[in-house]
Amino acid sequence: MSPGRPEEHDVTTRLSRPGLRGREAELEQLRALVAAVRDGEGGAIALLLGEPGIGKTVLLREAVSLARAHGFVISHGRAEELHELAPLASLASGLLHGDPPLLSGTDFADLAGHHDQRIWLVERLAQLIEERSAGRPVLIAVDDVQWADPLSRFALSVLPARLLSSPVLWLLTSRENPEPYGQGPPATTLPLRPLSETALAELARDVLGGDVPARVEELLDGAGGNPFLAAEILSGIAATGADGPEPPERLVLGVRGRLADLRPDTLHFLRIGSVLGRAFSLADAAALCGRPASGLSAEVDEAIAAALLHDDGERLLFRHDLLRQAVYADLAPSVRRALHREAARRLVAAGRSSGDAVPHLLKSAEPGDTEAIALLGTAAEDVIAVMPDLAADLAVRALELVPPRAPMAYDVGERAIVALTRAGRYTQARDTGDALLARRPPLDVFARLQCVLGDTLWHLDDVQELTRRTTTALAAVTDPAIRARLTARHALVRSRGSDLGAARETGERALAEAERAGDREARVLALWGLGEIALNAGDCAAAVAHHTALSVFDSAFLPEEAIALIHLDDFDAVRRLLRTAGDLPLRPAMLIWTQGTLNMGLGRLDDADADFVTAERLEADLHVPGNLVNLRVNRGLLAMLRGDREAAREHLDVVRAAVADRPNTGNHATHRYFEAVVADAEGDHAAAAEFVRTVQRDHPFLRWRLLRPHVVQAVRIALRGGDRELAEDLAAQAAAHAIRNPTVPTAQGTAAHASALVNADHGLLERAVDILLDGPRPLSLAAASADLGRALLTSGDAAATPALTRAHDLYAKAGADAEADRVRAELERATSRPGRRTGRLRPRTDRGWAALTTSERKVARLIAAGHTNRSAAEALVVSPHTVNTHLASIFRKLSVRSRVHLARIVLAEDDAGPAVDD
Template sequence: MTSEREAVSGGLSRPGLRGREAELERLRALVGAVRDGEGGAIALLLGEPGIGKTVLLEETVSIARAHGFAVSQGRAEELHELAPLASLASGLLHGDPPLLSAGDFAHLAGHHDQRIWLVERLAQLIEERSAGTPTLIAIDDVQWADPLSRFALNVMPARLLTSPVLWLLAGRQDPELRGSGPCTTTVPLRPLSDAALAELARDVLGEDVSRKVTDLLDGSGGNPFLAAEMLTGIAATGADAAVPPERLVLGVRGRLAALGPDTLHFLRIGSVLGRAFRLADAAALCGRPATALLGELHEALAAGLLTDDGERLVFRHDLLRQAVYADLAPSVRRALHREAASRLVAAGRTSVDAVPHLLKSAEPGDREAVRLLGTAASDVLPVMPDLAADLALRALELVPPHDPDAFGVGERAITALTRAGRYTRARETGDALLARQPPLDVFARLQSVLGDALWHLDDTHELTRRSTAGLAVVTDPAVSARLTARQALAQSRGRDLAGARRTGERALAEAERAGDREARVVALWGLGEIALNAGDCAAAVEHHTALSAFDAAFLPEEVVARIHLDDLDSARRLLGAAGDTPPRPAMLMWAQGSLNLGLGRLDDAEADLITTERLEADLGVPANLVNVRVLRGWLTLLRGEREAAREHLGIVRAAVADRPNTGNHAAHQYLEALLADADRDHAAAAEHIRSIQRDHPFLRWRLLRTRFVEAVRIALRAGDRFLAEDLAAQAAAHASRNPSVPTAQGIAAHTAALVNGDTKLLERSVQIFLTGPRPLQLAAARADLGHALLSTGDAAAIPALTRAYETYAQVGAGFEAERVRADLDRATTRAGRRTATGPRAGQGWGALTASERKVARLIATGHTNRSAAAALVVSPHTVNTHLAAIFRKLSVNSRVHLTRLVLAEGAAGGS
């Protein structure tokens, strides 16, 4: 193979492709599959340093270019962990042409604090760029990827599996991409065989290989880079002069020994700075002007140890850098890293450059390191909270135990840990600081900052206790307001909601007097929670509207509050005005799903719920997992998919075991009740409802406000009239709190009618629901009215049942539609009026929902996810979720295949 021989002779950084024929063929086939429209794919090249990953990656890049791919190629670097998106951007900005323009990237960088939005926007841009051209995105040394790039690589490939995008990632270990599934090809690179080593030797030496050379090559362990290093030495000096060196530094120490001492010192300084470094930085660390290092630089270049890429000097292979770096004593390395950090700061460089060196060198008492680590933690907190938490903890470790600065540094660490979702560690860190008996004002501040972690740990008892303890000693008005606000938030989960409201109002007044933003946010949030738990929808809207006006991050809470008030039009407008960069996209999707449920758009609602769960999983904070799965379980029961509902229940049970808080437990009991009722175990179903009533009274308004009818039916089927009457009384109390909410009034009439067998009340509930926005509640009332009229032989049963049936069939609630149709069949003898929908098929075009068919047709006509979303007036997240379901149901794996199927369906007259 000519290219292989040229690759070897052209430079030691490409020691050839001998022995990699099978791996190369797999990659060649993958390139061809993506080019031919079989969808996106991921290839992982994995192996030890020097095993040939880079050579194979570059060869695949060449193959892709020859097949017409647009190529983006980059490399992650070990000391760039604080530079957000640096690893991915190294490729996206330097393709030919680049996948992203400088303007694109500048816009993205302006929103780097919104990880989900940034990744979604990146995916949209790549989708648009690859619409007419297959695309290869190659990242080498992915084990060094900065956290934001790693997050993007974990999320984006799954988003782009419907586009002709091939991801080629090379690294020392599996990056464990979530959601990659069957579209991932793992190519492990193992040591070369003896036969391949012999071929490599002939490529380099151009002659038959002697037994002595073969014996020497055994010392490479089958590592092609190390073998090539040895063969170069043999070619230069002869086999008799070659000495087998240690495996990891094969040939390097011998080469270093021939260098002058100043050049060796220069290389060692460079190895501390990283695989790629600036000459000016090395000169500063050497304490010499850059011009005085030209001799050393030329010698290092001539020895083949460094290359010059025009901007930086680069060790030709990371193994070479590691070999030089390994020759430094650990104490010398630490000292050089510390000096490097100081020099970089003195030269005006940012913490992105200095902090990686501090992490390798700082010792307790190093105040400059503490300051720089704290600054870096604050800088990266919005986009990389886990990294911020690690940096903040490291800063805290460097502060001597009795240093008063420990409390301020510790407070920042607690904040970072909480933002990263590491609530238990935040609590432990706070408790360790409190054990040092801080001054009283510091004690109060720490109790306040611990409040968020305690709330997320669902420990409202401890939150109340600590807030009270802080308030007993606090002198700062702002901290006092924060503590009072957190006390109100904790009390929102208790039984005395009137007292909680008074605490919240006092906290809001204190916050406004102190002019403290944090206290005002928490106070408004607490008041909104208290109102929702008290069933006062108007007050909830008032507080949440004020909160979202003050802090746009709380827009989803306002949307949900307006949905409870039946103000679905305002909720829709708010969601439409949320913009392209909402700060909490997962929560916003939850709000959108709640709106679609209210509107009876069950398919879109389910897509929203699936997207909510996916976005939360991406962030590693599954706050709504239980609620999402409970609602999805309810939706599957509406369709009659009982086994799917059991799967959702299994996930709910596991999640509740992991987070056994009050709200999760109540939602879990509700789904248990629905499934038990579907299985005709009415007694068990009623007991689950009783559990909600008995153990979690404050959740009556939040959980059952639109579910009272189902709960009353369960109680009546179980023969528990007392429970049914209690539920109906709660529905009536809820209606009295919300006289302007049609859903609350209609449900009160509906439940009372069921308990009392009152047909006139059922008619009234239908009339009330006709004034409201919720078709499912209207259909349920019509179904019960029709059933009641049917029992008396009243002909008015037919129109009531017909309209209920039509609504259920239209929204895809197949099980409910069939239940109503059974009554309708008894009410009429006109068989021609029976319009059964039947169950949906599990696969094929018939399995698609109405929303999925719209999406499929738009994508087939050339729309991107983003433009399809604009056409349908939904979120691109929702389109992505629909598209994943479409591909699964149609058994296709690319947009090309989907287009063919949609065109064929159209030719066949499919609907």
């Protein structure tokens, strides 16, 4: 803070107030963070860590007061031990109750209405917080994060990075260090140590006044430096003197002593409260006591007078969780269990949600408790979309409660398999299913279990086992809907095989069965399978037709429709689809992969790289890195186009590790092609050609959709490796693909280009260029133009110069620096003078304005002009997630932490004049 500010006048007094003794250094750090965020230095995170009673909450409240005095919008929430099933409850407890609240009830209702997509929900929440923080800094404080519900924990792990450039201070308390915060602002961790003897002595003087007797100092030693225990001891001494039991037993015994003085009804009421949690509603306690709430006023008054509870106007709270634990610990284990079971029963009877009752069931249910099994199953279904791991835990617990031979085990087990698969716990899901199958269920149950296990095995990439099981189940099934699902799954599996004609027949039969059975899941699977089969076969128009029908039926498959359209060269339709998807709670990682694939095709390499980085980050957030190999292969190929071999090798290392972890033929193909490109660039042409040959070990090169745009490069690699037969095979595949797709310019132009290279045919190169001029892919056109220019240059034809110039300009505009430099050198030879430098041909640096890509500069200027991430994304027609990725890179390269600092740099750069590439 600047000297002389009015809020600075009483810092010394504040730091030495009772309750903050010994925490002067920590409070000073928090004060500095508050000032830094207020003064526009970007977001920040502070973590207050320590055991119960160590003073975390007191320090947090003081920081909240400091921030409020500095004009912050405050969200002060608390996680509750028994609220783990209420999505976003820990954050919502503060977001909705500030003065003014950070979010309105309408805002939160909008979030709650779309809570079935975690990433969408957090993005929307980030947008709302970003908008609020545009006018005033924001403090989001959450106490007891160790008890936060899974969705709040997820949001807290993602939001700081998403709001990196906004003036948001995150202040969290926890008994242990929570999970890391990714690419967010650096966290200031404040582990609260036991108070020093000096601080304890000062605390004693605050409470007792005057000098502290030696006996009191001895008793305070027993508190272990814990300020809450010390305060309780001092309160007891102030009331009864220094004689009595030693801590820490003193706290439990002290509470027990207070309880002994209470009326029996009050004691029962407090014990009920301790079972319900630190904070509980009077209505819930009354229901569990079996009395009307209006009849408990005497008990409430007596508990408050005994300094055990206080009333915040909405709920009753134990004055400290250690007090609740002391009351709870005084209950016999069997009594606790019975009270939790009764609490669950009463809450259900009172019409409360399964989420309120299930935490009590987890502490009390015993095998054979059918009511608990049903409630756990309902709770799992309620939270599976937004908290899949928790849903899986609940579903597994329900299965554990089912007696081994009970028929209901199969239904409960089926739900557990689905939940475990949704949570990405595929091996556990398969093992659970196999344990149920080992009980030899009836044939229809057998088929149903194999049906749900199909999704599990698909994610495990165990296609052979999936084929075997599906075939076996089809022989046993009688239920038409299950038969349709199994047939559809069989078609999807066969999409990865060699006989795509037979696969198509299976898919068409599955779709007919699904329509007859009226089964939605079977229809989705059948359309998905038919779309995949068509795309793998290279029938792009049919793939679009199937995927369009699928996305109309289920909008979650819109990315698949967009990918199919990209293969059809209909980039305008893809843009329209992506704009449509912008406000839908779809699969964001897949959507951004689609956007990156489009940008790759458009030759917008910087944007494509940012998209792939973003998609990988989103997959990592969700712990489902299913597309990691393809993402890193594309990023590696981009790095090679730029001439950054070091980055390409780093990507290749990640790909090798990922393929070793999840080997499948698709990953094998893309990985081996990437190996070929790197080996070829390093001069090992024989090894590169061998890598391309291994791509075709299971299927032809063009069977792999990701590799289709690279068939010309594969032909070059084969020719440089001396394998003309391989080159001819690749060119023949390209020709066959062109015949299947007569209206797709890229397919036609690529086929002509590949054949021209194999046959050294200048005329075919000219034809390839003419076709690709009408297509949407500038890099394909650049490659054909460069090869044409080289061929003409060899023959001494003056037409070489315009062909090479076109190739150079296209590469330079795309940011393919290495290719642009190579063509420029050939231009210099063609003209016998230094080549003209168009576009951005400069060495890449790691830091400073010059290090920013063209896209990053656009983002920087928009953010500096006051745009939010969302409005910048709308202006650039990209995802807010991608804007955030750009911002993180901009901040790193410019060594800034806030939008204020960024705006100063942008202003200075613009005053200095526009850069060549802007």
